[in-house]
Amino acid sequence: MKKIISASLLLTITIASYAQSIDKIVTPKEVERIETTLASDEMLGRKAFTPGIEKSADFISAEFKKIGLQPMQGLTSFRQTFEIIRPRFVSASGTINGEVKDNKSIIVFTASPSLTVNENSGYKKTTIAAGSNLNAEVSKYLKSNENILITVDTSFTKTFGNLAALKRALYNPLGNVIVVLSPTEPTTFSIKAEQEITKLTGSNIVGVLPGKSKKEEYVIFSGHYDHLGIGKPEGTDSIYNGANDDAAGITAVIMAAKYYKALGNNERTLVFVAFTGEESGLLGSQFFSRKLNAKQVVAMFNIEMIGTESKWGKASAYVTGYNMSDLGKIMQKNVKEGSFTFYDDPYTTMRLFFRSDNATLARLGVPAHTISTSKMDVEPFYHKAGDEVKTLDMDNMTTVIKAIITGATGIVSGKETPTRVALPTQ
Ligand SMILES: [Zn+2]
Known part of the structure; x- marks a missing residue:
């Protein structure tokens, strides 16, 4: 009986001190x-x-x-610092299978100020078909960190320009992604793009227990x-x-x-x-x-x-x-x-x-x-x-x-x- 009493007393004290400490x-x-x-x-x-x-x-x-x-493992301070790029469009032009493309049908996602690529540049090629979720598909490729040329079905002509908004989410792309409106899949291509790049840094503050x-x-x-x-x-x-x-x-x-x-x-x-x-x-x-x-x-x-x-x-x-x-x-x-x-x-x-x-x-x-x-x-x-x-x-x-x-x-x-x-x- 005595044992039981002291155990429950102890429990009460523990709960009380716990409650007190959070309030303190x-x-x-x-x-x-x-x-x-x-x-x-x-x-x-x-x-x-x-x-x-x-x-x-x-x-x-x-x-x-x-x-x-x-600090987090591998860091010497609480700052976890990273760089983002802010690209500003300057120019984009090129051809797909000899068909001339203007800047309204090319969007480039890259951290480089200038890009010149063709079928010999080692780019992976893919297409986005009519009826797909254009933004979601492109976003997926942006995360892949690969050099990719994406040709997009011309049924997306009206909404194609909206893809530029995805540049905002690019804090520092490791691969170059080129998206082009084209009715055909590219056998030969040549794309040239220029942009102004501003680099900015930011820090998360991370503390570990x-x-x-x-x-x-x-x-x-x-x-x-x-x-x-x-x-x-x-x-x-x-x-x-x-x-x-x-x-x-x-x-x-x-x-x-x-x-x-x-x-x-x-x-x-x-x-x-x-x-x-x-x-x-x-x-x-x-x-x-x-x-x-x-x-x-x-x-x-x-x-x-x-x-x-x-x-x-x-x-x-x-x-x-x-x-x-x-x-x-x-x-x-x-x-x-x-x-x-x-x-x-x-x-x-x-x-x-x-x-x-x-x-x-x-x-x-x-x-x-x-x-x-x-x-x-x-x-x-x-x-x-x-x-x-x-x-x-x-x-x-x-x-x-x-x-x-x-x-x-x-x-x-x-x-x-x-x-x-x-x-x-x-
Ligand atoms: Zn908020």
Whole structure:
């Protein structure tokens, strides 16, 4: 009897101290300090690939250092830096089987300023037939890192020009992809293209907390620290602070790092990431995803816009792509019953699951979801200069952060493993 009493007493004490420690570490005051710094005018709206974002990169790095995180394997700092190219069209011309092509029927994807190729250049050849999904097909080849000449059926004449938009997603192509409108498959061809290339660099900020027994299994906590920078003034305000989008998510990432470091019992390796280039087409997460084996990533908690109340009120959030894995259900199970609700995404027609950095990892099979409270249909300051700290509810945001951390405990400890995401290949 005595033994039983002391065991249950011990359990009570353990639960109490656990609850106390999260409340001590994840405080509204600390949440406010980080949030306010990231969203201050000094950070100049944190536009990716501009000098304006550097101060926030330094701030996040300094927080990671203070917490005691380690750089990612192979890096000497928390910055994971990469180069992107911004091509500007100059000219394109050529022939396919002797038929002359003008610049309206040629699009070139390359990091080179000038390109001259013909049938002897060793290019792989392929065609895209009428009725295909042109954008999806070309995107697939852009990821292959090979030199390819794609001839596209002339039924695509009207939409062909839209392919140029895909250049935005090219952070640094390794292969050259040439796309030409042509009724015939090429036997002989000659293509010449010139463009102006601007090179820009950006950095994800990555901090690691190695796992105790399951070091090779990763759990990612992420958000994006870039926003829109300085833009069209609204009244006298031209700095787009992005307090909710996504300084709030980064605040959550830093708080989670702080909490798990203090706890010091994560069996799996935790990777805390502040992505850059989210607003320019998920560029930072694309680079990040190439630097680690997605099969080793057990779960990804991507956090976006948690500073305002959700459509259901306080103490609730939604998980995008809720049914694509059981991550949401696991999170719900881990929070104290009745204290917080993780709902399914109510804005499915907006395809939010595919619009944030989680999508990059989800396409590789990772149970990667975005957790948000943003009322996407009516949020008044979304992508506006008015997205300022004063519009956020720090107490509720603290509650949301604590719920995400608590919801993740079983996964962090290695006891729970969410199901993989299986997306249709596209
Ligand atoms: Zn965002």
